[in-house]
Each structure stands twice: as C-alpha cells, then as structure tokens.
C-alpha cells in the first residue's frame with residue numbers, strides 16, 4: 001500500500017476535478033491518499049514524511065502554471081527529489097494528440113526543461129473550454145487562441161476535452177513509479 005499526496009492548483013475547478021478523480025482512483029486501488037490544493041498546503045503546511053508518492057497538477061493560464069504552485073514545489077525540491085513524483089498539466093491545446101504529450105505540449109516541455117524541481121514523470125491532459133463562465137476578456141483571449149488552433153469560438157461553448165479513462169489510467173501508472 002502506498003501513501004499518496006495529490007497536490008493541485010485550479011482556477012475554475014476543472015483541474016480540481018481531475019485531481020479528485022486521480023485521488024479516488026488511487027484509493028480504489030487500495031492505497032491511502034490525501035487531496036490538497038496548493039493554497040491550503042502552503043498555508044497549513046504538510047507532513048511530507050507521510051507520503052511515498054506525490055502527484056502535482058496545474059492548469060495552463062496564458063502560457064504559464066500558477067506562480068504559487070511553482071514556488072511551492074521548488075521550495076520543497078529536496079523533499080520531492082527523495083520521493084516518487086509526477087506532474088500533470090491541463091490545457092486546451094492538449095485536445096490535439098500532438099500537444100497532449102510532455103514533449104509536444106510547449107508549456108509542459110518548457111516547465112520540465114527550465115524548472116528547478118524536476119518531476120520524475122509527466123503527463124498532459126486536455127482541459128475544458130467554458131466561455132459562459134469565464135470573464136469577457138479571458139473569453140476573447142481564448143477565442144483568439146482557439147481561432148488560431150481551429151477550436152470552438154462560439155461564446156456559448158462549454159466543452160470538456162478531458163479523457164477521464166486516461167485520468168484513471170494515469171493514476172494507476174503513478175502507483176508504479178519509484179523514488
């Protein structure tokens with residue numbers, strides 16, 4: 001039995017849903033697991049000794065991952081380096097197969113290359129388009145990205161691109177990782 005931490009950042013809740021599905025799958029496989037958003041972990045602190053495996057996830061916003069999450073994992077780099085770790089990114093460009101791999105997804109590739117903390121494993125998930133629930137400016141900006149990448153631009157579009165079976169497979173894959 002492994003003891004697992006699923007740590008995430010989420011702006012509008014979709015990465016939180018993915019993190020929760022990973023957490024549920026890990027538990028369903030007979031392991032102990034905690035699910036925590038980085039804001040809570042940063043504020044309350046963590047007992048890192050509890051965990052063999054740490055899975056970290058974040059969405060892409062304007063080409064970047066949450067500054068708070070990035071600072072947090074870098075602060076605990078030496079602790080994380082001694083554990084099995086995996087990082088998953090969530091972005092709408094990952095809806096195409098070419099951009100759904102850590103090598104093909106430019107945000108994930110840059111993060112893996114340039115960031116001081118280097119996870120031992122990485123995965124990309126396609127996220128959600130949710131124009132009605134985004135602000136006017138954000139909607140306009142993402143519509144522009146979508147126009148360039150031949151995605152949906154209708155202002156009423158709500159599309160979940162996440163492959164939920166892949167999320168569960170990823171959770172099981174993470175359980176096989178070694179420190």
Ligand SMILES: Cc1cc2nc3c(=O)[nH]c(=O)nc-3n(C[C@H](O)[C@H](O)[C@H](O)COP(=O)(O)O)c2cc1C
Nearest residue numbers: 010011012013014015059062063091092093127128
């Ligand atoms: C303001 C904003 C900026 C975004 N920027 C990007 C981006 O640069 N590239 C991309 O692929 N997806 C981008 N997205 C899509 C999000 O990564 C996607 O909607 C994700 O599912 C959001 O996850 P969350 O609900 O956990 O915050 C953006 C979304 C918003 C609202």
